[in-house]
Amino acid sequence: MNIEIKGIEDEKFHRPLQLIANLFFEDPIVSLRPLVEKDLTIALTLDEVDGFMKASARLYTEEDQRNFSDEYEKAIEGEMTAKERFRLEKNVLSHVYLTVLQDYTGIVQKWGILTGMRPTKLLHKAVRDGIATEEAHRSLKENYLITNEKIELMQTIVDRQLSVVPDLYDVRNEVSIYIGIPFCPTKCAYCTFPAFAIQGKQGRVDSFLAGLHYEMREMGKWLKENNVKITTVYYGGGTPTSITAEEMDLLYDEMYQAFPDVENIREITVEAGRPDTITPEKLDVLKKWNIDRISINPQSYTQETLKAIGRHHTVEETIEKFHLARGMGMNNINMDLIIGLPGEEVPEFTHTLEETEKLMPESLTVHTLSFKRASEMTLNKDKYKVAPREEVERMMTLAEQWTKEHNYTPYYLYRQKNILGNLENVGYALENQDSIYNIMIMEEVQTIIGIGCGAASKFIHPETGKITHFNNPKDPKSYNEGFQEYTNKKIDILNELFSKY
Numbered sequence: 001m002n003i004e005i006k007g008i009e010d011e012k013f014h015r016p017l018q019l020i021a022n023l024f025f026e027d028p029i030v031s032l033r034p035l036v037e038k039d040l041t042i043a044l045t046l047d048e049v050d051g052f053m054k055a056s057a058r059l060y061t062e063e064d065q066r067n068f069s070d071e072y073e074k075a076i077e078g079e080m081t082a083k084e085r086f087r088l089e090k091n092v093l094s095h096v097y098l099t100v101l102q103d104y105t106g107i108v109q110k111w112g113i114l115t116g117m118r119p120t121k122l123l124h125k126a127v128r129d130g131i132a133t134e135e136a137h138r139s140l141k142e143n144y145l146i147t148n149e150k151i152e153l154m155q156t157i158v159d160r161q162l163s164v165v166p167d168l169y170d171v172r173n174e175v176s177i178y179i180g181i182p183f184c185p186t187k188c189a190y191c192t193f194p195a196f197a198i199q200g201k202q203g204r205v206d207s208f209l210a211g212l213h214y215e216m217r218e219m220g221k222w223l224k225e226n227n228v229k230i231t232t233v234y235y236g237g238g239t240p241t242s243i244t245a246e247e248m249d250l251l252y253d254e255m256y257q258a259f260p261d262v263e264n265i266r267e268i269t270v271e272a273g274r275p276d277t278i279t280p281e282k283l284d285v286l287k288k289w290n291i292d293r294i295s296i297n298p299q300s301y302t303q304e305t306l307k308a309i310g311r312h313h314t315v316e317e318t319i320e321k322f323h324l325a326r327g328m329g330m331n332n333i334n335m336d337l338i339i340g341l342p343g344e345e346v347p348e349f350t351h352t353l354e355e356t357e358k359l360m361p362e363s364l365t366v367h368t369l370s371f372k373r374a375s376e377m378t379l380n381k382d383k384y385k386v387a388p389r390e391e392v393e394r395m396m397t398l399a400e401q402w403t404k405e406h407n408y409t410p411y412y413l414y415r416q417k418n419i420l421g422n423l424e425n426v427g428y429a430l431e432n433q434d435s436i437y438n439i440m441i442m443e444e445v446q447t448i449i450g451i452g453c454g455a456a457s458k459f460i461h462p463e464t465g466k467i468t469h470f471n472n473p474k475d476p477k478s479y480n481e482g483f484q485e486y487t488n489k490k491i492d493i494l495n496e497l498f499s500k501y
């Protein structure tokens with residue numbers, strides 16, 4: 001789809017217009033300059049008139065002479081900084097642009113003009129600012145064109161988060177820790193995580209773990225010296241249970257020695273994502289160190305799907321490992337499902353839900369497949385046939401109904417680029433089984449220190465909320481060469497942020 005924009009020449013508007021077009025079409029080209037070949041022309045205007053920012057859009061097609069138009073305006077409230085002005089301009093333009101594209105395609109974007117990852121942050125801000133619920137909802141609808149259905153979902157999640165973490169707005173002086181272990185038995189086709197096939201790489205694993213232990217010790221030392229508490233710890237990757245039981249044992253021993261007050265950390269999660277990595281010995285180690293929560297991820301209960309996406313384990317293995325973990329006393333198990341995997345439609349997803357019902361994990365994360373840029377699936381898109389938008393929506397509705405009927409409540413959500421049907425990923429949990437780490441990371445309420453390979457740190461200033469990012473390298477080789485330097489850089493940032501506390 002080639003879209004020519006008329007009337008707007010400033011390049012700063014290109015990205016917002018492109019992002020909205022992406023919600024409707026696959027790989028559309030949006031150009032602010034004349035195109036030789038175009039499918040659609042959208043004429044936009046943007047003017048300041050009598051204290052209002054006004055925008056209009058007129059969409060017309062060469063082919064069938066149809067045309068659609070819309071107008072929208074918003075009052076300009078007082079003096080604005082350049083940033084605030086751009087935000088207002090972008091907002092009114094996005095309104096009219098989205099509306100004509102909706103009218104033309106017949107597709108209603110349930111998240112309206114919102115293209116960011118974390119919609120619930122908007123509602124949290126309103127709560128913190130003391131805005132009444134009704135007014136906050138009205139503003140989400142009016143300012144972003146979000147549908148009532150999604151506003152309700154946001155409200156349920158915000159309420160739930162505040163009941164699970166009543167001090168959610170006051171945990172800025174604490175931190176959570178993410179520990180990245182970049183190995184997996186094999187690489188899945190949709191994966192862009194740092195995940196290196198572990199077979200035959202013991203040398204690399206040893207060096208990586210030496211670096212990781214170092215980082216944990218240094219970070220722990222800093223936290224103890226500065227009296228900063230840890231709220232949650234999350235082991236992700238890769239698959240943290242890809243390493244041996246002995247290696248896991250040493251790692252958790254290090255955690256208890258290095259980190260402050262581990263007994264009072266609110267939650268420690270280990271992703272045991274791939275069932276083919278789970279053994280009784282490893283479960284024993286998890287129990288020994290009081291790991292509260294693990295994740296065993298089926299993604300789908302259809303064997304052909306697992307094969308197609310490169311997950312080299314069987315459906316039976318997932319079920320068997322779930323029972324093994326349960327039998328050995330793991331009483332907070334999360335399972336991840338993905339809607340829209342290649343070849344899957346409503347019957348396959350219904351089957352997945354039926355199988356889930358037999359296990360009833362404490363929490364369930366329902367992802368919608370996204371075509372991440374560097375994944376094998378995106379690079380070879382033609383090989384992977386996925387369901388059309390309406391079918392994906394039907395599966396999403398099924399997930400919503402099923403979780404409701406089975407007493408799961410949504411407790412976090414995030415959106416991604418190139419996600420099928422412009423839908424979302426939602427975490428559901430049974431009563432009191434919500435993952436606190438997931439809430440911390442989604443709502444950006446405190447610093448998350450990333451340790452290990454591919455670990456992204458997000459430093460949140462305890463006072464201003466300003467975010468600073470720092471990424472450890474994704475590949476074990478670079479990590480092994482520079483882990484001391486990465487540790488020092490993060491400690492410098494922490495010193496700056498927490499110096500006053």
Ligand code: SF4
Pocket residue numbers: 183184186187188190191192193194195237238239273274
């Ligand atoms: S198990 Fe997870 S991290 Fe590992 S390759 Fe598959 S999707 Fe990536």
